[in-house]
Amino acid sequence: MVSQMVWVSIVLPFLAAIGCLIDSKPLRSILVVGTGVAVSLASLLLVQGQAFSLNPETIFGIPADGLIAVLDFALLFVILGISYQLKNKLIAVLTVLQIIPLAFLELFLHGAENTAPSIYGDQLSMIMSLIISIIGSLICIYGLSYMEEHEHHLHVEKSRQGRFFFFMVLFLGAMNGLVFANNLLWLYFFWEVTTLCSFMLIKHDGTDIAVANATRALWMNMLGGVAFILGLVILRAKGLPLALQELISTPGVASLALLPVGLLCFAGFTKSAQVPFQSWLCGAMVAPTPVSALLHSSTMVKAGVYLVIRLAPAFAGTLFSHYVALFGAFTFLTTALLAISQSNGKKILAYSTISNLGMIIACAGINTPAAMAAAILLIVFHAISKGLMFLCVGTIEQRIGSRDIEDMRGLIRIMPRTAMIAVIGMVTMFLPPFGALLSKWMAVEASARLPLVVLMLAIGSAFTMVFWGRWLGLVMTSVMGEAQEPEEQSPLVRVPLVILAAAAIVVSFVAPGLYSAMVLPVLERFYSTDLYIAAQGVFINNIGMFAVFPIFLVMVLGVAWAARASSGKRVHQRAYSTPYVAGLQDPANPQRIGFKGPLGQWANFTTSNYYMDAWIGEGRISGWINLISSGILIILLTGVL
Amino acid sequence: MALETKNIAKTQLQAEVASLKAVGYRFVTLSCVDLGDSFDLIYHFDRELQMTHLRITVLKGDTVPSISNIYFAALCIENEIKDFFGISFDGLILDFGGHFYLEEEVKRYPFCKVSVKEPQAAKEGN
Amino acid sequence: MGFFTKLLETSRVKSPWIVHFDCGSCNGCDIEILACLTPIYDVERFGILNIGNPKHADILIVSGTVNHRNAKVLRNVYDQMPEPRAVIAIGACGTSGGIFREAYNVVGGVDKVIPVDVYVPGCPAKPEAIIDGVVLALGKLKEQRTAKDTDSLAAELHQAREFYANRADRQVVE
Amino acid sequence: MSTIIPFGPQHPVLPEPLHLKITLKDEIVTDAIPMLGYVHRGLETLVSIKDLDQMVQVVERVCGICSCIHAHTYCMCVEGILGIEIPKRAEFLRIIWSELHRMHSHLLWLGLLADAFGMESLFMHCWRIRERVMDVMEATAGNRVIISINKVGGVRRDLSPDQLRWIAQVLDELERELDAIKPVLTNDYTVKKRTVGVGVLTKEQAYELGAVGPTLRGSGVAQDVRMTGYGAYKFIDFEPVVEKDGDSYARTMVRFRELYQAIDIVRQLIRKLPDGELSVKVKAAKPEGEIVCRSEQPRGELLYYVKGNGSKFLERVRIRTPTFANVPPLLAMLPGIEMADVPVVALSIDPCISCTER
Amino acid sequence: MDIKSIIFVILALIFAPVAGGFLAGIDRRLTAWCQGRFGPPILQPFYDVFKLLGKDRQVVNTWQIFCAHIYLISSMLSLALFAMQSDLLMIFFVMTIGAVFMVIGALSTPSPYSQIGAQRELIQMLTYEPLLVIVFVGIYFVTGSFKISDIVAYDRPIFLILPLLYLVLTFALTIKLRKSPFDISACHHGHQEIVRGVLTEYSGPYLAILEIAHWYDIVLILAICSLFWTTSAIGMFFLLAITYLAEIVIDNITPRLTWKWMLTYVWAVGITLSLFNMALLYAKSF
Amino acid sequence: MFDMTRTIIANFFSKAHTRLYPLQTREPFPNVRGNLFNNIEECILCGMCQKRCPSQCITVDKESQTWQVDPYACVYCGVCVEHCPVHCLFMESPYRKPAAEKVMNRLVQVQGPAKKTKGAAQ
């Protein structure tokens, strides 16, 4: 059973992806929806069971390890070809730097015979697979209608959707493979597949800027790939197993293999776009929104943090670990700050993504059970809410033709449904009692013994509140009684949005259960003290408690009360009054928002948020951030040498 | 007691004002009096508490060159005079179009004893 | 009269927040109104706050003559005050237009534009007189309706508006 | 991406209806366009229906804060055209009241400034000590604000020796109270934070844009119309108060020091007050001719242009008030400052809209 | 949750606004005395709120009402959680719900005054939130727990160990109380360049709701202050009384400052003080 | 930063400066220009006050023997008092009270001066 399910979730997408290339809309829709349903079911079924491991000798009759190796080389040569096409020497060099060690590894280094299973799935993998399969599929389904609109908008003569969905669906398989892989060489393969998918999808629209940003994404990820393969080579050279589980449970691994572990973490940092690599993820926002949602928020970037979390027990208690915490916290802080300076909605989401990933990495670095719990929970909640937010922004953009949050002022009037869903998305991102905040609370309490980290987390979370709070507020900017335009949504858009919005709330509500069932078993393997107990909806450990259910209960009642008090029935139209404008409103037309200014001219209100470009504009502080973070990184890596 | 003013022609105004500025005079203000069929415009200048006055006389309906390009401070007063007397100034930097002080309800030039033209026509150009 | 009505009335009388609109006053009355707030007269004793925002205020204190431009503002400020509310006209200018009645840009007293509840004469009105005026207005505040009877209010506003509209064609003094 | 904010006419910080349409970017003012006319009454046109004696009462009501000096300057003009010499005692009394006006005006302004930057206690303090001046006015002239003591040809009331003694005593108290808040203005970190370097007007700018009064003197130009020695100033020793920096702080200090200066001037006047008549009789005056008179108001140089046409109704009275002259400098100061500083900078020229618009 | 803590919660919810109102009344009276005035009656805040409750409703949009209610709920909830002696950090996060909804309510109206007020309110939150977290972490350092029950059980006055952190807390208190020099987003008497900032567009009953919520907030923050002296009631009383008096004095001797100054100054001073205090703590423990 | 402290502490410990109007009223200063009255019995209805009043708020009607002042337009300047030939006009210190309705101050002279008669206020 288990093995079928794993195959469904990994191989089926690969096959379906090829089917997508066929230029037929109905077929493609069926394939995408079908794959989505299938992998979702598979991942749900997997969750039922216990941790498992598989060791397939052959795939379709071909020796599995050999197949992967061949595919690896094939992939790298494809990328080499791309670098030729792009005339980009850097990428070529980075590719060659991977081909050579890989060849060296495969051909000359035969360390300990690989006896470990190639596939391993515990609750963490299952959680990841759930996220990938369900959220990923929802995003792909959303993509079906989005891409129609998108191509219509761009006046594309020949549909390029085949190619698009090829990579989208392929990607699902790759990610599932990545999280279930135990053999690090397998993992490496899937890792590179996601890199390639990402590159292809970023440059999908083919504009100059898209190509440039895709190139940047490619070389930064290839840099991580180089670190990855080097790590593997060193591991093999030291005679350590090339298998994840075996590696982390090797006693004394922290002293033996800190360097390769460090390199693997570095690869994780690049994939998760930690500073100073944040620019690729921001650049990736030129891609169609489903891509941003799927790859650059909910799933692919999670591969990086997943790897770091996996490796965390291997470096527990080392100085390296502290530095990882510091590094993650720094990313959290600075990217949250950068998010404040942005008005481009997708950019804000991008920075917020990086920021959350930074928090996860910081948690992995803090390396206590509370922190690890925070990290894993944050992956889940962030994936849901952020996926939702991206889909919302995509929908909004297609309607109002802009992704600037200033243009979303009063969205509640133009697209009430989507706006409400976006509001849910934002609220679940940063307010209690929702999961993202729950994890943040765990993280802060867990980091309380590391002054610098906790300081950065505290300031960073205040930044977070600023950019979410104002976005949230301006979506609602409206005056009473303005005509609302009816909003049309295709079911392909509505269903994913509603499911995700519901999930954002429901999963937060069941967080205690989720924790007990899925996170606790993972943690118990490595930690024995200070674990959170989630009983009766309250998280509790020896230093703190978080009452999820009571807060939920009160807030639900409160929201109901507030909604009743502010409902149209109870507030009569007569209560409407124009905003205070120093007595210059237009009494004849109170719905007209503005004032009669100098020269007798009517001035409409324009208000804008503070972006403080002069202080914290991207151009102004990115350089410093990159410098400092590179410094931390260098200390980090020299430390492990 | 008579006020000592230097009477000049409208065309000389810009040059005269510029030369005053060159020797360090500052612009104090501009006074306007309705003489019936023409206006007296008296420009007051000051240097270290010594005053000089220039006077130009313009017929009703004539325009006057603005000195707001020489003295920015003349901006307000020229707009004011435009409101009150309906005198148009050429080259006003920021023209309030006769609504510096007055709303549309005031249908004539209040400081003129006899309106320059029919109120409607007079306000047209503004 | 129930306990709550009584409580409400007491509170209304004890907490009149004022908004002061300077409607073309010569500042004489303005500074006297401000002087009321200062230590010597300290109207905060009566719970009076100069709140500066019509939406929060109960009493509109208007000083000065109404002219064509500020009439609209006065109207707007008044419109934004929630019931119950009262209007006090301060000074000769506020009550009748004062010494400027005949000037071409002067519409007249405040009652030409909005309904006035209390007239405080003087030029400028003495702080004591202003305090008396506020106290007088409190009575108004207590008995005034709260929103329910909007019809009469609307009629009142309409009248005032009409009146003001007719002023537009007012003859200018030759 | 900018925010447009209407500042006034009904605005809690400025009691007067000035409207500025302010464009902000991140709270930095990028643009400010004024709109005037909310107080415009057109009282200069009243000359056609009020004779020249009645006009005294009208020009007093140009502004309640500086009413005395308005009437004084107007009377100087009419007396100038008519060629009347008024008694010396009247000259002195006029100036005593004028300087009292300056004191109350500056104290009032200082209070408003404090209120604008949110320091309520200083506001209360200033207005409290201002009440002493108001008491003096009420007791000597019969009204608190618009004292109506000027008339063409002299003054309407006298000051008795008792009253003079009392005034001297009040001035002493006033000086003590001022000393109490002196460190707040000269020393206090937070107050300086709000004023120093805010709204800088360079000397050249100030001169060029026609700034007057403390706004001009705060920028380092020692120009004070009182130096021309009109009225009784020719008998008084004083130096114009000058500060160099041209920021809000400098202007504040100019006014604050002028308070002391005014106290000093009144003391001198009381000492030197001559005996004599209060007014000369002006019989059926029918002035003809033009005149320009200037005087120093609390806010700066006031200019009257008066033209008589040989009847008891004047042909034209034209008033150029100091705030009117200070509007262009204000507009020049606004761009580039923070929104929070707009009230401070606006108040630092001590705007008086009713004077400006008449 | 036993019956005792339920009763405690109910009592807290009932008496907090009363206490908050009285505190506000005393504050206004004392402020008046500082300014040489007579001052309003102590019950004035209650009159104000009752009057507001009886005024006509007037709103720009219905979100405002929603947000005001949520603010009240979250303030009450956080106080209730405090009364239940739960986790400090959690209470703080619950409190942010209210603060954020306050901002949203202000942002939801298109008026530039309340919009600017909202931006400033956000910056105020940005200023005090990290400080509060640091203070809580400091308390954790001393008592080893974030749970109020454990903190209360600590056997020495925390104030003596963390005096500088207490100072940092008073910064947050000043901001929360909307007192000079930090009454930047909205001030009590509304003489501000942005009228009354975030409160500009609220009126009548909704303003009253915000006021009541504000009272809850005040009580909560003072309760947090009281954690610094839990060993004796007298000590706690004096600590709170002196703190409150100091707030009033500070309010009266400082002008309102700009948000840039607030952010940089409070962070710089706050972080330095807390680091210094922490360093002292470390030094002592070795 | 604490320069204001001294002042406010001093205020705090001294008695409030507030005049508790209306509980306590201060004696008005002598010669204050308060409300305007006419001793109508002595008025000769010469119209001097009407002519001189800058606010033109006095109406003297010889026909109906009325003297009327609009107290809401009067600016309390005292010019009329100064110019009245028989000094029947006078100003009293108390200011005029606020009212909810504007009422003209209209005095009818029943009999001319010298003969003592009462003026009727309406």
Ligand code: NFV
């Ligand atoms: N501007 C002005 Fe005045 C003065 N000082 C004067 O002419 O205050 Ni209202």
Ligand code: SF4
């Ligand atoms: S009533 Fe007198 S003091 Fe008041 S505004 Fe009018 S003229 Fe000025």
Ligand code: SF4
């Ligand atoms: S001036 Fe005197 S006597 Fe003549 S009408 Fe007037 S009040 Fe009567």
Ligand code: SF4
């Ligand atoms: S006091 Fe002045 S305004 Fe009043 S009636 Fe007499 S002259 Fe006229």
